[in-house]
Every structure is written in C-alpha cells, then in structure tokens.
Amino acid sequence: MEKCDFVLDSINSMYNGIVIINCNSDVVFINEAAYRLFQLKENTVKGKKIDTTLPKAELHLVIEDGHTRLKKQIKVGNSIIMMNQSPIYQNKKIVGAVAECMELGYGDQIFAKEDISQKLFDEYDNAHNLLFDCIVAVNEKGFITMMSDSYADFMEIDNPIEAIGKHCTEVIKNTRIPDVLQSGKLEVGYTFRVKGQDAVVTRMPIFQDGKVKGVIGKILFHDVQELKEIAKQLNLMESRVEYYQNELKRIQGAKYGFENIIGNSQTIKELKGFAMQIAKSRSTVLITGESGTGKELFAHAIHDSSTRSSGPFIRLNCAAIPKDILEAELFGYESGAFTGAKKGGKLGKVEMANKGTLFLDEIGDMPLEMQAKILRVIQEREIQRVGGAKVNEIDVRFIAATNQNLWKMVKKGEFREDLFYRLNVVTMEIPxxxxxxxxxxxxxxxxxxxxxxxxxxxxxxxxxxxxxxxxxxxxxxxxxxxxxxxxxxxxxxxxxxxxxxxxxxxxxxxxxxxxxxPQTSHDYAYATDEEELHYCLQQNIEQAERQIIIKALKRTNGNKVKAADLLEIHRASLYRKIEKYQIEDIDIIPD
CATH class of the missing domain: 1.10.8.60 (Helicase, Ruva Protein; domain 3)
Structure with a gap:
C-alpha cells in the first residue's frame, strides 16, 4: 500500500470527523465519521462546494481570512458538533482548510451564559478517552490533570494515570505548555519534536474570569510527514480539478475570439470595437447579416471577451431542430415526460448554458409557439422542464442571429413583436x-x-x-x-x-x-456545363439538388413543411440543405 493511501485510510478510520477542502472550497476529503456526524449519505459531498453542502460549518471562511477557529459549535439534528478549523499552508500560501469534528455530550453543550473555556476544561476528561484524541490537560500551575490513552501511547507511557499530578515539564520534554500558561496566547499548528519525530500540535489556554486556569495540548498529526502527504494529495486533486475545468471550457466554451475575425476594413474594425464594448454587459444581442458573413464567429468572440468566458457557450440552430422536439432541446425534460424520454431526464440547452451564453442561431426559423416560451425565459430568467413542475432559475446571456428581416416577419405575423423588441436590445449587422x-x-x-x-x-x-x-x-x-x-x-x-x-x-x-x-453574378455560381462534369462530379450533384429544392419551395410557396413532404425528406434535412446551399427568399419567388 502506498504511503499516501495509508495516510488517507488512517484518517478515514478515525473516530473524529475530518473534512478537508481546497482553495476553491471544494470538498476533497471527508471521512466516514464526518458523514455520520453530519448525518449525510456517503459519497454525496466529495467534489461539491462546502458552503452549499455544509453551510453551517463555514469552513470556506478559514480560506478567506486565514484564521484558525476553535471550539466552533453547530447544531445538526438533535446533536451539537464541535469543530476545530485550521488553514492548510503550502509554500506560505493557503491551499485549503481542515476541520476536525466531534459530537459533544449533554454536559459538553455549552451555551452563551456559561464560560465555554472552563466548561470545556471541566468536561473534557469525561469525553477524551471515548473520542481517542491525543490530548493532555494541565492546571494553572502546569500540573497534569488529564491525559488521554492515545497521548500516553504516543509518549510511550504505559498508564496515563501515572502522569496525573506530575508537572508537564517532567513528563513532556521541551514542551511549550508553560509558555502558553504565561502568555495566555493560543498556539496552532506548531511543530513539536518528541521521541525522534516531529508532530503538529495545538496548545489552547483555558480562561475563567479573565485569568488562565489551565492549558489543553493536542497532537493533530503524529508525524509532520503525514501533513505533507495530505498537502501533496490535496495539490494533486487541485491539479486534476483545474485540468477537468479547462477541458470542460475547451469543449463547451467559445472556440473563437476577436483575434480570429479577419479583416482590416474600417467597417470590420468598427464592428469589432463595438462588439468588444457590448461583451462587457449581459444584455441580449441580435446579430443580423447574410448567410456566411460570420455571425456565429462574432457570437463566440463576444462570449470569449465577456465576464462569462469561463462559463459554457451553447449553440442551438433553431432551423435544424424539428418543431416537435425543439421544446425538449431548449428546456430539457423530466424522466417519463414522453415516450422515449431518457431515464432521469435530460438537461436542455438553456440549463446547459447557465452562467454562460446561449447562442440562438437562425432565430427567425423558430416556430411562433416556441417564440412565446423563449420570450418568457429571457424575461423571467427561469425555466420549467417538459413534464416537470419545478421552476429553475437560470443565469444566461442570450445572443441571437438571423439572415432574415425580422421586422418584415413581424409585419407579416411570422415573428412575435414582443420577442423582436426583447431581442433587439443591442443589434449588430455584419456586412x-x-x-x-x-x-x-x-x-x-x-x-x-x-x-x-x-x-x-x-x-x-x-x-x-x-x-x-x-x-x-x-x-x-x-x-x-x-x-x-x-x-x-x-x-x-x-x-x-x-x-x-x-x-x-x-x-x-x-x-x-x-x-x-453584381445583381446577377450569383447566377453563375450554379452554372452547369458538360465541361465541368468531368471536373467535379460532386459539384454537379449539389447544383442539381439545389435546383430541385428551389422548385419544391416555389411549388409550396415557401412552406418548408410541405416542401419536405413533397421531397420525401425530413424537415430537419431540408433545413440543413437550405443552409448548406444558401437558398434565400429571393431564390424561391415564383416565376
């Protein structure tokens, strides 16, 4: 067994609860005793934020201010849990925090009107052997009044009772307990060399009526190497978390920045400057322009330069998703919401984009009934999954793009006027x-x-x-x-x-x-000629397919659903081909 595994297994078997977090407040270690004390199911906390899983513990505050907190009491169910919390240092930097937790008996539950220090000192003798802590206590004159079995074992004392009544300097060589009795100052995380090895100890003065009445000394780690191994393990876990965060950003994040937008024309320079400016806000953006001008490139760049750049960038092509599944794609669904629904449900694009950006491409092709639902999401910042009753709040920035004239569509009743105004907060037209x-x-x-x-x-x-x-x-x-x-x-x-x-x-x-x-040159883009047949067979096939799709759209007066039926292909396939062949409204005007 490797040494670090042995250390972790040892901590896991302790009677006291141990919780360790990294500098991002993620729980990286929690032993079985801590699960029991906090009444949690095993394997439900590790990897999650401490302030959401154990908010009463407030362990994340130790990382923020670097202060040690002793004897912190929190109520869990009918029990009182006492915690000692300390920062973990590596190369003089805080890399995490550790909390040791124990359940107090009825006599140990100290409240505001009583002196916590004196009560703890008086009652600790009844609890220390049960808790298996390495603890020694002395009175105001330095004479030992209590020693746990674990402490006696560490000091190689056969019977801890033999140490009672002796002065601490007689039993514990080189101890600093007399210094704490004199100064009244708490000492946390000090290195103490005894029996040829370094231990990490804490010395806590006990006060009554403003005077030092004794000291409790506790060995936190029997060997400094144990602490180094835990710090090493913690550092390794942090590195892994950082790696997976970067991988997630690479997969879900923006693929392009403003440096990927090529062009030195005055128009592009002004557009890039404007886009950089609006990237700083959370306002909805509408990007317009013909097909192939780079609308999505600008959407990526805006997200990449925003405060949401560490969050996901999720793209949804409204023209490529069939109407009957678009709602589930956008908002997700609960288990059993419909026939074929995945067990456990599925996240929708909106929830996937939480804390990031949702790019709604080809927004002009979104069905009217779905426009009403996306409008509510943009306004209320909340969604409800298909088949679900719970309303979930979301924090998403919306960027929409279209190659259509939305205002003309509004006048024709093909696009909701209220959604148009909600999208038209910040507008960019790509030339x-x-x-x-x-x-x-x-x-x-x-x-x-x-x-x-x-x-x-x-x-x-x-x-x-x-x-x-x-x-x-x-x-x-x-x-x-x-x-x-x-x-x-x-x-x-x-x-x-x-x-x-x-x-x-x-x-x-x-x-x-x-x-x-210039008005007619695009007719040449689809010319056919026998000379070209041997030159590029695929191009001729695509030209023929484009002309057939245009004829079907003309015959159905632009109705894509009827055109798909006429062509005997799925609507989603038709939308993809329309986008691929850059078929515009002008192409399907009846002759």
Missing part, C-alpha cells in the same frame, strides 16, 4: 463580403494558410487573374463561399505554389470573359 473588398484578399490568404496546414500543401501565391476575379465577384455566399472556392482550388493544385484560373470552379472562370453585374 456581406462584397461590401468588404479590402478584406477579401486578406481572408483568401488566411484560408490558404489554413489549408496549407490541413492538406500539407505549400501554396503561397494567387495569380493576378485570380485576384482580379476575387475583386470583381460579388460573393453571394460570402466568406463561406470564398473558403469553399479556395479549399477546392487547394485540392487541385499539384506541385505549384500558385492558385491559377484553371484551379477555380467553372462559374468563376467564366467571369473572366463576362462583364459582371
């Missing part, structure tokens, strides 16, 4: 790439660098003709289209370090010989 000509080349070289790493390529140059095309093209798919064009080109470049016209898709190559009209 399309065609209005950021100065950023297009910077973005292009950013993506080239990205794909060089992913594809192990070495492209570094854009041909002059390619640069000219990039400047002339209106980029209806915005940054997402630019990224796709460059990824495709990087896959077709062989040993060259230059992207040339031949590496671009056909619709862009055709632009080299056609005068561009």
């Amino acid at each position: 399309p790439l065609r209005e950021r000509e100065a950023d297009s080349l910077q973005l292009a070289y950013f993506f080239i660098d990205k794909f060089n790493k992913e594809l192990r390529a070495s492209v570094s140059i854009l041909d002059d003709q390619v640069i000219n095309i990039f400047k002339r093209h209106s980029w209806p798919g915005n940054i997402r289209e630019l990224e796709n064009v460059l990824e495709r080109a990087m896959n077709t470049v062989s040993e060259s370090n230059t992207i040339k016209m031949e590496h671009l898709p056909l619709y862009l190559r055709k632009l080299n010989n056609v005068e561009i009209n």
